[in-house]
Structures are given as C-alpha cells and as structure tokens.
Amino acid sequence: MAEVIKMGDFMDPRDGQKYKTVQIGDQRWFAENLRFKLKGTQCYDNNEANCWRYGRLYTWAAAMRLVDWFNTNEASKARKNVHDVCPQGWRVPTNKDWKKLRHFVGKRGKSDGVGISLKSQHGWDVELRIPAGSDEFGFNATAAGERHYIGSFVDLGASTEFWSSNEYDAYGAYYWRLAYDSRTFDNVYESKELAISVRCVEEKLYKIKEPPPPPVVIVPEVVKVQNKELMTIHVGDQVWMAKNLDVDVPGSFCYGDDKGKCEKYGRLYTWTAAMNLPDEYSQKFARDTVRRIHRGVCPLGWHIPSIYDFERLNAFIQDVDDAVGVGTNLKARDVWPEAENALPGENGWGFSALPSGYRLDLMSFVGEDSITGFWSSSEKDSVSSLMWSLFYDSDELRRDSSNKVGAFPVRCVMDPPGVDEIYDSTAIYDVRDENRYKTVRIGDRNWMAENLRYAAPGSYCYEDKDIRCRSYGRLYPWHVAMRLPEDYIENATENAILPVHQGICPEGWHMPKREDWMALGQAVANLRKGSVAAALKMREGWTRGGAPITEASGFNAIPAGARYNDGEFAELGSSAYFWEASGGDGAGAGYWNLLNSRDEYAQMEDFENTAFSVRCVQDSLAGVKIVKPAKK
Known part of the structure; x- marks a missing residue:
C-alpha cells in the first residue's frame, strides 16, 4: 500500500464546514466531497443525511457558480469573472488536474487499477471480478450516485462522478468517473444538467514527499532489413519501427521542402505513395488492390498498418497502463509543447512520436510542433483514408481520416509470424x-x-x-x-x-x-x-x-x-x-x-x-x- 499523506483539515470560511485533506503527488485534495449549499443543488434522494455522508450534487453551472442558463450555453467568457463553488485558494479541478492525479496514482499505486486505489473501502456495490476499493492514497471516493437531468436519483453505491471545469460544448462538460464494476478512472462528457459530486484541489503545489521512480528508458532493438539497420520496438505482440519512414519516393515530401526536416521527422507521404499505388487511387477506391497485409512503401517483411494494427496498439497500451493516455505514452519526451489540457509526452514504449506536422493537398505545410498522424492501409471512402493522430493538447491516440492527397508520416509494423492467409480482400x-x-x-x-x-x-x-x-x-x-x-x-x-x-x-x-x-x-x-x-x-x-x-x-x-x-x-x-x-x-x-x-x-x-x-x-x-x- 502507498503511504497516505494526511494534511491538516480545511475549514470553509463561508459556512464553517471542515474537510479532511490529503496530499497526492504535488497536489492537495479534499478527501471528502464538497457540501457547500447553493440554490439548485441537492442531497441524494433529497435526504439531508446523504449530504453529510456523500456531499452535495451539483450541476456543472452550479459547480462553476453560474446561473442555470449556462447548462445549455457556452460559458468560457462568463467564467473569467466568477470563482467556482470551491473556497478561495481551491478550485474545481481541470482535466489536467485529474490527469496528474491519475498519473501519480497509476505509477505509485499498488492496487490493480487507478479506480481501485481511489475508491473508499466501504459503501460500494460488489462485483466479484473486481477488487474492492483500497483507498491507498486517502482520496476516499464514495459511491455518491447522481441526479439525472430528468430528475431521478440513481447509482448510489454503484458509481460516483466528479466534475471537471472543462466544457465540451454549450450543452456538455467533462467529468471523471469511478464505478463498482470497473478498475479504471476515466473522463467522459455528459449533459451539464447532470447533478454530480465536486472535489476541490488546492491552487498551490507541494513538494512531492517521495517522488516516483524515473521513467523507464526504452532502448530500441536494431534489426537489419535489406542490408539497412532499423530501430524497432516491441509493443505487446507487435513489432513497430521506432522512427518514421524516410524513403524518398514520388509523392513524398520533407516538411516545408526542407531536407533537414526529413532527417528530424522522416518523410511525409500521400496515401497512394505510402501504399505504393498509382495516383489514380487518390480519387477512387483501391479495395481491389489492397491486401490484408499490404507492404506498400515498407521494406520486405513489414507493412503499412491496418486500422486493426493501430487498434491493437491502442488497446494493448490502454490495458497495461491506465495511468496516462495512449497518446501520452506514444509521444516523445521533452519535444511536444506544454498544453493546458494534456500531460507531457512519456514515450513509455519507445515509440518516440514527434510533432511532424503534415502537408495539405494545396502544397502548404501545417502543424509542426503541434500534431502528427500516421496513415493506415484502410480507406474511408474513394477520396479519403483512415489514419491515427496525436495532438499536443490531447492525451489520446485518435482515430481520424484525411484526404488521400494530404501527406503524413508512415510507421511500418512487422508482418506477424506464420501468416497463412486463406483469403484475400477480394474473396x-x-x-x-x-x-x-x-x-x-x-x-x-x-x-x-x-x-x-x-x-x-x-x-x-x-x-x-x-x-x-x-x-x-x-x-x-x-x-x-x-x-x-x-x-x-x-x-x-x-x-x-x-x-x-x-x-x-x-x-x-x-x-x-x-x-x-x-x-x-x-x-x-x-x-x-x-x-x-x-x-x-x-x-x-x-x-x-x-x-x-x-x-x-x-x-x-x-x-x-x-x-x-x-x-x-x-x-x-x-x-x-x-x-x-x-x-x-x-x-x-x-x-x-x-x-x-x-x-x-x-x-x-x-x-x-x-x-x-x-x-x-x-x-x-x-x-x-x-x-x-x-x-x-
């Protein structure tokens, strides 16, 4: 079990209520849900005793201390002039605050999942396949349930959700969820009219009592392919190139037509160039010619990843590391710009994704230092194909699509061993x-x-x-x-x-x-x-x-x-x-x-x-x- 670092109780000067607090990483958190009473907030089942045990339930507008009108309207300008429902010196956490918490707990926790580490030890429904909450950091997340926007109270004992201050759009905002039948702690967006819990985080940072171990440095394995040395990494049962491809073929480019950028990022390829297909397939389906394992511009024994290769990569990293997003794990360290809503790159698997930018179909280059994307062999329609993208302000590996005449990097993946195809894509x-x-x-x-x-x-x-x-x-x-x-x-x-x-x-x-x-x-x-x-x-x-x-x-x-x-x-x-x-x-x-x-x-x-x-x-x-x- 991790050490619980208790800090002094905090008294809310507005109503005199006291809250236990705890340090987790460099953050100080309430160890209880907020109970500050505002018009329009509720106790579960309208029972005052539930407020003392579980805290009050707030719509997003109430959590931001705004009028209900902002539950269905964009609020970024209004928020600049108002402090949220937390006491002065504290705030409703941003997504980045929650991500920092998840990251520290995931790296230091001994339990089987961040969700297990954060849940209180009592009061949760039982799912026999999922361990009970360990509360090993003293966060004490209770199963407070929610008030649905249609008015019903649900899920007491089964789940709890905490608001983030980040809006999704005029009607929705992000929250972070724990459930009795899950090990995870993830964010989703939902209607702002949902009434859920609020946890406050202090606006100052503290020295970490016992810093987490330094990040593991993945040393790529060097293999020889066609008399060339290639840097490779293992992710689950897949072998990926550790760098973007840099093979000069028609339809490939250096960012900004600068050869130095090719040395830094590798080349940018149109989809037909990556697939080694005639340009005519930039305007029509190529299904007749695309094989299940399609080599394209990759060396012998390697292929352009299918959408399922990327999904396998995504699923494996999600499964073994719930402390950070897949995108954070794939991004190179100390290269991507800092973002308000995302953690810095960790390069947890040696994938070393760089913010290469891309080439638009009109010969202009955009996105250096902020975005990269990788072609898949899968088409979306006759003029566009599927790809996976990384953005500086997101922790995700995002499934995306682009016009085939745009140019993006290529990462090759090794052909699986013993492939015995009994069919092809035209069967x-x-x-x-x-x-x-x-x-x-x-x-x-x-x-x-x-x-x-x-x-x-x-x-x-x-x-x-x-x-x-x-x-x-x-x-x-x-x-x-x-x-x-x-x-x-x-x-x-x-x-x-x-x-x-x-x-x-x-x-x-x-x-x-x-x-x-x-x-x-x-x-x-x-x-x-x-x-x-x-x-x-x-x-x-x-x-x-x-x-x-x-x-x-x-x-x-x-x-x-x-x-x-x-x-x-x-x-x-x-x-x-x-x-x-x-x-x-x-x-x-x-x-x-x-x-x-x-x-x-x-x-x-x-x-x-x-x-x-x-x-x-x-x-x-x-x-x-x-x-x-x-x-x-």
Whole structure:
C-alpha cells in the first residue's frame, strides 16, 4: 500500500464546514466531497443525511457558480469573472488536474487499477471480478450516485462522478468517473444538467514527499532489413519501427521542402505513395488492390498498418497502463509543447512520436510542433483514408481520416509470424454495392470474417455515423436480415424460412442456421486454443478489463453493439450479436452473443425488433478455391 499523506483539515470560511485533506503527488485534495449549499443543488434522494455522508450534487453551472442558463450555453467568457463553488485558494479541478492525479496514482499505486486505489473501502456495490476499493492514497471516493437531468436519483453505491471545469460544448462538460464494476478512472462528457459530486484541489503545489521512480528508458532493438539497420520496438505482440519512414519516393515530401526536416521527422507521404499505388487511387477506391497485409512503401517483411494494427496498439497500451493516455505514452519526451489540457509526452514504449506536422493537398505545410498522424492501409471512402493522430493538447491516440492527397508520416509494423492467409480482400465481391469481404474457413464451413455492410432499407450504422459501418458493419432488425415481413415473429407463415435462407446475404451465401452456429462453436472448441468465446473475438475494439481474448479462430467478432427499437444505440465495445435464421411460431428471433464481461458463446431469442450484426456463411464448399495472394 502507498503511504497516505494526511494534511491538516480545511475549514470553509463561508459556512464553517471542515474537510479532511490529503496530499497526492504535488497536489492537495479534499478527501471528502464538497457540501457547500447553493440554490439548485441537492442531497441524494433529497435526504439531508446523504449530504453529510456523500456531499452535495451539483450541476456543472452550479459547480462553476453560474446561473442555470449556462447548462445549455457556452460559458468560457462568463467564467473569467466568477470563482467556482470551491473556497478561495481551491478550485474545481481541470482535466489536467485529474490527469496528474491519475498519473501519480497509476505509477505509485499498488492496487490493480487507478479506480481501485481511489475508491473508499466501504459503501460500494460488489462485483466479484473486481477488487474492492483500497483507498491507498486517502482520496476516499464514495459511491455518491447522481441526479439525472430528468430528475431521478440513481447509482448510489454503484458509481460516483466528479466534475471537471472543462466544457465540451454549450450543452456538455467533462467529468471523471469511478464505478463498482470497473478498475479504471476515466473522463467522459455528459449533459451539464447532470447533478454530480465536486472535489476541490488546492491552487498551490507541494513538494512531492517521495517522488516516483524515473521513467523507464526504452532502448530500441536494431534489426537489419535489406542490408539497412532499423530501430524497432516491441509493443505487446507487435513489432513497430521506432522512427518514421524516410524513403524518398514520388509523392513524398520533407516538411516545408526542407531536407533537414526529413532527417528530424522522416518523410511525409500521400496515401497512394505510402501504399505504393498509382495516383489514380487518390480519387477512387483501391479495395481491389489492397491486401490484408499490404507492404506498400515498407521494406520486405513489414507493412503499412491496418486500422486493426493501430487498434491493437491502442488497446494493448490502454490495458497495461491506465495511468496516462495512449497518446501520452506514444509521444516523445521533452519535444511536444506544454498544453493546458494534456500531460507531457512519456514515450513509455519507445515509440518516440514527434510533432511532424503534415502537408495539405494545396502544397502548404501545417502543424509542426503541434500534431502528427500516421496513415493506415484502410480507406474511408474513394477520396479519403483512415489514419491515427496525436495532438499536443490531447492525451489520446485518435482515430481520424484525411484526404488521400494530404501527406503524413508512415510507421511500418512487422508482418506477424506464420501468416497463412486463406483469403484475400477480394474473396467475396458483393455485386449489389461493390463491397468486398474477407472470409475464413472454420471446420467445414466458409464464414465471412467481417460483419455485413449492405445498406438495406431499415438497417443502421451505429449512432447513424457512416464511419461506424465501415468498421463494424451495419445493424439489421431480424426481419430485414431475413427479408421477411416486419410482423413475422408474431404472425409466422409456413415454409417462409427456407432450409438455406439467403436473406440479406450476397448470392451464394446465406443466413446461418442454428446448426451452422453450433458447428462453428464445435470447430473452434476443437482448436483447443482457449474458450470458444475467446477464440471467436478479435482483439481490437473490446473494452479492456473483460473476459480473455485469443483471436485463435480468425472469425474476428467485433463488438458492434446494438440498436434498440426505441432508437437508442448501445454496447459498442462491449457486445457482439449475430442473427440466426430462426424465429416465429411462438419463438423469438434467434441470435448468438459474445459479451465483454463473460467468457461465453450463447444462443438467445429477441422479441423486441432489436438491430444486430449479420455474418453470412457460404452455401456449399464444393468447388471453392482458396486464394493465397502473391507475395509482394
């Protein structure tokens, strides 16, 4: 356990209330939630005893000591003239204050997660998979719950949230959350009308009693590729180049046309230059020519990262280090400018990302010292491709996109060992919309290795965002997936579901029957590489801290979530649901699910017209030619 550094009690001169305080790192924090009474603030369930135990609940405007009008209007100008609800000499923490707290606790704490270290030892609901709070720094976060903006009080014992002074927009602001079933301490944004807790942090800094150990210096490994020495780093099960690529090819540039910048940052590449494709693909889809592992301008044995390579990098670092954001871990030290809302670069894995800037499509260069981005091999549409970005004022590695004729750095990743591709990116060509799908053979059946994206009437992209469909596939109500009447579950007709039922699938493929899903589970179990659920899931996209994942089958189940019949989208990152070709005659629509929280592969029924993902299975393997792409 870390040492609790108690400091003297603080008396609020406004109402005479006393608060325990504690030093954590170089910060002094209240060790209790604020209880200062303002008009419009509440005690949980309007019970005064809850205010003494848990503190008061404040809307964001109340926490900033502004009128309620600012819960739905931008407040930056108004805040300059008003001190927030904390006493003089103290403040409602900024996101950066909270990040400093998380960083210190994450690096010095002995508990399994920052959230565990900050939670009080008593008063939280129990989740058997998650350790109880240790309160090892004396922060004493109690499960105070919240007052929802519609007026109901919820989650006492289950969660607590603390306001940040940072706005998101006119209607939302950031808060930091702890939950009974989570080890993490993360920020999200929510309506300013939510009423939650306030913790105050002192506006002066203190000498750290026992500084954390110096940061680990990662020494890149030198490998020889085509008679050239390359600096490489290991991140999880991936091997990345430790520097941006600097290979002079047509379509590549030095920042500002200054050769010295190439030596400093590496070269900037248009997407077609990075992919080693003709310029014509800057204006049209290149799916016919892009391979699952696409070498592009990288040396032999290396490839341009796919969006899933980046997601694996992101997920691994998130999973093993919750003290700082992934972006902070990837940024080089002592290079990026200081920002009000972000911690300095840590270079925790030796990735050494530099603020290289980029080249716009109009021959101008922008962003040096403030931004960098890395191309992926994945397209967004015919004229833009997906990439991952780092910004000086953000701790995140951010999924992004850019016009293909813009120029960004390239980081190559090593080809995985023993890659035996039984498919290429053109294995299925859907003539209806020119989508192409990867496939995988599991047991005696060929399955799609991606979720269906066909834009049938009545189907949805998660949160109605097209980019979600590119990554996660579309969500289909069962009757849309099956091409049956909307009321079929209640009014089934005889022989409407065929023995091989094509439904929404491409020609030659069909909606999986129960026996298809059961055969899939049995074939995966026969692999003897962990549980069936773990083998079916892909590593990328699942919320960290859940059930194990081995990705052993190649099925690549991605947690695409669901759309409920009331229009709400939910469970992205935590659940994958796939329709089965069964339902009616008193039975609900059959589906199979994989959940982040459970190591199970289960069949269930739906009666609510929910929208789930679709995977298609090939009608017959007779005459199927398994394509192995030529080596580039």
